[in-house]
Amino acid sequence: MNIIHTLVIDGLRHNSDSYIFDGMSDIERIVKRFVDFFIALFAIVIFSPLFLICYIAVRREDGGPAIFKQERIGRFGRPFYIYKFRSMRIDAEKDGPALYQHERETRMTQIGKFLRQHHLDELPQLWNVVRGDMAFIGPRPERKFYIDQIMKHDSRYTFLYQIRPGVTSYATLYNGYTDTMEKMLRRLELDLYYLENRSWLFDAKILIKTFINIVFGKKF
Template sequence: MDLELMKACHFRRKGMSPMACGIKRLLDVAGSLAGMILTSPLFLIICLFIKREDGGPVIFRQERIGYGGKPFTLYKFRSMSVTSEADGIPALCQKNDKRLTRTGRFLREHHLDELPQFWNVFKGEMSFVGPRPERKFFAERIKSINPDYELLYQLRPGLFSPATLYNGYTDTMEKMLERLRMDLEYLRNRSLWLDFKIIFLTVSSIISGKKF
């Protein structure tokens, strides 16, 4: 058995049971459906503010790499100007990024730009908890430094993640590698109890206004 297969088997043995995975998926479907219904008035308000600011599209679509290493379309409320990355070169969002609109900056600070990902969770492309999905450009850069990144493809990407909670937005390669370390730790120790804990702590942090 080669080294990569041995690593993958090690992570699977320590992961959730098939029953726990089924319960997790059931909770993802119920939770995302409830989330879309309960936040629908907020969706409308956010759409109006984004449209009023510059008249551009409300929803931002971007290809990310997800479960099984397959690409999917991730949805967000647009937080940047329509001309961001006009040169076609992928760039990470930085602190005080000038590409952010006024509405977009508020949405980013309070993580409200992520709300449309309820739809990704409902469709099964994402889960409530898991590693944050990355663009292929950055995924390849991370893998060139640490090939263990591919182990994360065993999981659905998450709306919430311990790495985002404790490491914040990743705007440098150093933060990306630290996020990978934390994601691999989640992969080893994942459980329904850990998922509930991450959701509770993340939602509590957002409600309290904590910036991360």
């Protein structure tokens, strides 16, 4: 999508009942996209040895695919595939969609536990950022299965479609992983707050806080 097309769409959305105020201006959103693209591309090159180590470790444990992909809903309500290093058994969802259960989770592989604890399973999402499916900071993308359930309680979820989902988010820092509907609705409130108040400074604070949490081993 070229810059002119982006500006047209962003201009139209301010006049639609399907959108709410965005804390970033059109120019700020364009700059954010360019910065995300180049940082993600640089990070893929820098961390390529770590990518290789994770890839080999996952493959060697059970012989299954190292990369896990799953359909999520992104900007403008369009589906895309999110990429991660696989942390669960291949048949983890043989009985249908199921949320991650933290300490009660029994579907994790041994390598997967380590990757998840240190957030290394999220590394392939750098490619999602390069592609434009995601940004570094934004609401975490959800599956349609769970969006449909959230919408029964709060239809404002559609407001989140006006921005790219993120690798990390304001809601993730203060609400953690969502394994109940109560947490999903709380996450939505925080995501909407972020949307209406976001700025480069706000994004920088979220990114720094996320990095600190990862370094000190905080689970979220």
